[in-house]
Amino acid sequence: MHFTADQYIVFDNSTFESLNSFLSDSDHDKLFILVDEKTRKHCLPKLAEIPAISLACTIEIKSGEEHKTLQTCEYIWNDLTANNASRNSLLINLGGGVIGDMGGFAASCYKRGMRFINIPTTLLAIVDASVGGKLGVDFNGLKNHIGMFNHPEKVIIQSCFFESLPERQLRSGFAEVIKHALIADSNLWTYLQGIDDLTQVNWDEIIPRSVEIKSEIVAQDPTEKGLRKVLNFGHTIGHAIESMFLNTEKPLLHGEAVAIGMICEAFLSENIGILSVSKSEEIMRYIRKIFADISINIDNFDVFFDYLKQDKKNKAEKYQFSLISDIGKAVFDHSVGNDLIEECMKNYQELIKA
Ligand SMILES: NC(=O)c1ccc[n+]([C@@H]2O[C@H](COP(=O)([O-])OP(=O)(O)OC[C@H]3O[C@@H](n4cnc5c(N)ncnc54)[C@H](O)[C@@H]3O)[C@@H](O)[C@H]2O)c1
Ligand SMILES: [Zn+2]
Structure with missing residues (x-):
């Protein structure tokens, strides 16, 4: 590439x-x-x-x-x-x-x-x-x-x-490659669809484009005043999940939490009406092919929201999200209230139970 x-x-x-x-x-x-x-x-x-x-x-x-x-x-x-x-x-x-x-x-x-x-x-x-x-x-x-x-x-x-490198570490990094495709490059996304075994990947085909996406975004906004925030797609919910699991018997690697975060934030994009149902399903299907499902304890949403509150992007009690409006197109500074977030987390739990 x-x-x-x-x-x-x-x-x-x-x-x-x-x-x-x-x-x-x-x-x-x-x-x-x-x-x-x-x-x-x-x-x-x-x-x-x-x-x-x-x-x-x-x-x-x-x-x-x-x-x-x-x-x-x-x-x-x-x-x-x-x-x-x-x-x-x-x-x-x-x-x-x-x-x-x-x-x-x-x-x-x-x-x-x-x-x-x-x-x-x-x-x-x-x-x-x-x-x-x-x-x-x-x-x-x-x-x-x-x-x-x-x-x-x-x-x-x-x-x-x-x-x-242990395969688990490789997979964790792969979440960021998926993220780069979702926020900026539908062709890369199409290419990734052919990958299901991370031990068989030709990394030299993927890495240059993935690095380029990050590099181009950073060049336009080096100190994260605006556009660079799109790199946080999947990370608002992902970080909260990562923190929830931090002191448990099975802590998650960053990318494992971000993978779930991307599914939930794709649902969020769909729920607020900027992403089509078919695209959100496509995203969910692929991420679940690569990453194991992780059950989140949604009986206690207070704990989850306590972690979500720590997010640096929050403004005036509203959660600020970087979301996607299509595969390859990201938006940032979307404020979303508790109810919708809760609904998305429930959607995810139901999905993995099915
Ligand atoms: N600066 C940024 O923009 C930015 C972006 C994302 C993440 N980060 C930071 O990166 C860190 C996570 O990075 P990471 O996932 O590489 O974790 P890491 O640096 O902890 O490496 C993961 C593990 O793999 C081992 N390891 C490294 N290379 C290996 C190899 N080739 N073979 C075998 N083992 C190897 C390491 O010793 C470590 O145990 C976090 O601290 C995070 O905050 C920074
Ligand atoms: Zn990350």
Whole structure:
């Protein structure tokens, strides 16, 4: 698929020629690589042939969202300081969205900003977290509470990292690919219809277009004043579901919650009369083909609405939604009241019981 997004995003080949030539031409004084125990084991060896990498200083942190904190940044800053990193040193963030968001944030603060590039290793990090310049860490239980907008010098994209990525993680990232199609590209949506087994996908066919969609939207509204909100399709209800499951025995991955969120928000789009019944059914059918149904406890709507209230987009007691008016067409700033939301959640529950 044709790709026209920002030049700093590079689709590399499996021998990482572009990365190699970037590092050879770069005049950094020292090279650092941020990894977690999993990306050190599975991803770093894939870069072993690159001469510059063998001279780099590796900083390893523990994997997981619970480590996306200022304490971990302090650990990174200590390591950088102990190894005499300067502003002209280069940090490579090799990992999923946690490494990308936190490594970028730590680099941007270190000596008021050292150089950094991202090599995302999960599907979610490739099609979502690496594009758009949002960096940061969680704070006092609040997600991405401390952070900034800043861009890496390069984002190097290669799907060979998926060889070691658990299928569940792959599927979670796939929710964002589906979202990009639904909000911006009916052709991509048609292409996705042919996919039901995520282990058999030719990612190089899909990733460039998915990245391009996000990149084009972000370019038009870098700081989320308007249009960028369309990227929140499925996320208002999705985040509430994700939070509801957070402290249970079976927490959901982000994309698993967003998948259900997209079904419910397609119903919402249908209920307020902007999306046809047939399109909403088409969306629901496909998402249910890829993602397992998840039963939401709707006996206690208060709990659900408590989580929904946390959404950053809310205005004057009304919930603000990004919805779709067709496959490939999104709208934003739609206020919706409690009753309709409740009805959609009930629709979803009935659907999965049937
Ligand atoms: N900046 C943004 O715009 C943006 C957008 C979306 C999400 N995010 C952030 O991204 C994070 C989620 O990213 P994620 O889903 O990549 O999670 P993650 O970074 O936690 O990675 C998921 C798991 O996969 C492991 N892993 C990574 N690559 C691997 C590989 N190739 N093989 C085997 N294991 C591998 C990681 O160690 C981790 O255990 C969240 O913190 C979220 O806030 C940011
Ligand atoms: Zn998301």
